Amino acid sequence: MKRKVVSVILCGTMVLGMVTGCGSSKGGDSGDKVTINLYQNKSEISSQLQEAADKYTEENPNVTINVESIQGNDYNTNLKAKLISDDSVDIYALGDNITNMTDYVEDLSDQEWLKNAVDGSLDDVTLDGKVYGIPVSVEGYGLVYNKEIFKDAGIDASTLTSYDAIDKAFADLQNQIDSGKLKDKYPQLEAVEEYAAKETWIPGLHTLNAPLACEYSSATELRNSDQLGLKYADSLKALLDLETKYTTSKDDLSN
Template sequence: MFKSKRLLALTIILVMAASMFFTGCSKKEEVAQETGKVEVDVFQFKVEIAKELENAARDYEAEHPDVKINIQTVGGGDDYGAALKARFQSGNEPDIYNVGGPQDLKDWTSKLEDLSNEPWVEKALDGVLSGATMDGKVYALPFNIEGYGFVYNKGIFEAAGIDPTKIVDYASLEEAVKTLDGKIKAGELKEKYPTLEAVFEYAAKETWVTGLHTSNVALSQEFPSSLDAYNSKNVEFKYGDSLKKIIDLQADYSSNGKTRAKLNAVDYSTQVEQGLAIERVAIIQQGNWVYGGVKSIDEKVADNLAILPMPVVGAKEDSIPVGVPMHWAINKDSDDASKAAAKDFLNWLYTSEKGKDYVVNKFYFIPAFKGYENFEPQDSLGKAVKAYAEAGKTVPWVFMGYPTGWGMDMLGANIQKYLAGEMTWDELIKDSQERWTKERS
């Protein structure tokens, strides 16, 4: 009886799944038949550009009245990777979606359309297609080039008498942080910055901040590229002590410095909109993508931001990580009409004059392609990242080569345990090493 009930339940689930799949397909086909429009479903992660991407889609539709672009954004505090898998498993597969670097390309091989012959490929800047290339073929379009580090408020530093140009290594960074902390606690900056309460805000709830971005600063000194990380069977944590210093500095001089476990509840919004943007804190570990969010709250604050290096003691100390954050991919199993429209939309977005305007002036992206001479970054953080890049003071983004889930679900979770006092640093390193090796075996 129990077995027959299980079989019945399994049959019902399979029928429902099949129904969802065929209903999804037929609905899309029905819309196309009724409206005469080709539909393109976009499933993307970058919440910072959600509204602007919608506007770009409407402009594209105005020029291409036979196409309808549907956009769904899942990101921020949500796990985009898990959401993407669920979307594909539901049978309602998107036409355009996002992939990271070499590990994602391997994971999604069966669903990637070959984009090697697309017009934008020959316009790509040197090196930016490495994370989108597999077996000599290009399978994805780079979003942009991004850089991150310690984003800081120049006005607060000036008021505290701190010269940011002299912060070129960990020792000078630590000295500046201690100086600023002392002035905040003494109330010396209260009159000009009444809401200022701490040097840092560290979003430890966001394991992409800790397990990917923070860790990358140290592991980029160990692996020359994401491909090297992807091909490595082991992780040494050669600069593990330096990584600990960077984490401890942010934690100890945050608004929860004496209760570090509370940092595990600090999310992106608390760090950016409710931290840096309202001048409650002076520094956050983030990148040029926060400019738009800060600007929407206080444009004067946004225009007064810059980036300090994230120094790794014993390695490069005057640099910031710069790389391609994510890529646009096209589902090779979509129907031919949807694939053709998807390819055209992405090409329009990155090579047309109107598309370029969106990319640089509305998304606040640093383009990964040639042909943007008339679209130089105008925002404070875009300019800062470009200055680091032009000076050669950069380290690569290698976290795209981490084993699937290792950065966020394993290392990021371990950092939370460390901050909560549930794991020592040595235990964190040992466990993270073992789990890397296990994932690669």
């Protein structure tokens, strides 16, 4: 019998995180020893998850929570291998189409928290009228800048309200970096920004999410489309051009 487990979904287009319900348990009564295996695909938050797990264990000493994090294209393959093994998982990040995971998720349609879910946040984990996922996070996309560097370079971030303005400011900052004007205070500063475009999943997943989220209401709507419309292709190109123009790896991108 396949185990029903809790899954966490990180939706592509809607850049939204979610979870589904647990149908298996290694302990019933509150006094029983319980072990929960959590498997997720965002290594950058693994330490925070471990801290949360440790805190929960402090307050519930009968519960052991094992946090395992993996990042990259192998996540779905490894997840499915774990789900059919004897050492399965109880909570996991759902990185695949929910229709491919129906043997390993729990129906959460009767949960009280459903009424608090933001409109549209459950679309990608709803199948045949049943909800199989819990929203846990929202990811934002944008350019984050260092206030001190901008201040020392004489750049007023409040004026950067267009691509042309940003491009001009970035060019000015790059010239100051190249001339050595900022070297005493920022000796390791080589470029205006860093964009690892050779890691194809960065432009192909994260950057692409920005225009797709403006075009499609959910990852499910995109998946069910006959073709990728990419209505905002021009804006995507402008963003990629900006990102790659002022990065330390720009020379590698031309090779």
